[in-house]
Amino acid sequence: MKVALIIGGVTVVGAAGFFAAPFIAASLGGAGLLGAASTGSAISGLSGAALTNASLAVLGGGALSAGGAGIVGGTVVVTGISTTVGGVTAGAVAHFAT
Numbered sequence: 001m002k003v004a005l006i007i008g009g010v011t012v013v014g015a016a017g018f019f020a021a022p023f024i025a026a027s028l029g030g031a032g033l034l035g036a037a038s039t040g041s042a043i044s045g046l047s048g049a050a051l052t053n054a055s056l057a058v059l060g061g062g063a064l065s066a067g068g069a070g071i072v073g074g075t076v077v078v079t080g081i082s083t084t085v086g087g088v089t090a091g092a093v094a095h096f097a098t
Contacts, residue, residue: 012086026051
């Protein structure tokens with residue numbers, strides 16, 4: 001029962017993180033928390049797809065052309081963090097469940 005709860009938590013929250021990655025990254029970028037894009041422009045001054053793509057690229061270690069993992073890397077980072085949060089939360093719930 002507890003293992004199923006943990007696996008379910010990891011699966012659900014990880015999948016939610018994957019699909020929400022563009023929105024999470026754009027929120028961080030729009031708030032000015034990510035600095036500048038590979039072009040030198042402040043990410044907080046961008047909008048739309050440029051904001052989303054630049055934010056994901058920064059989270060992924062930079063643009064592909066600069067040696068980073070780019071947008072895919074940023075998506076992996078956000079998904080990984082979400083999956084970790086899901087696992088820890090589900091593990092805590094499973095630990096204290098009767």
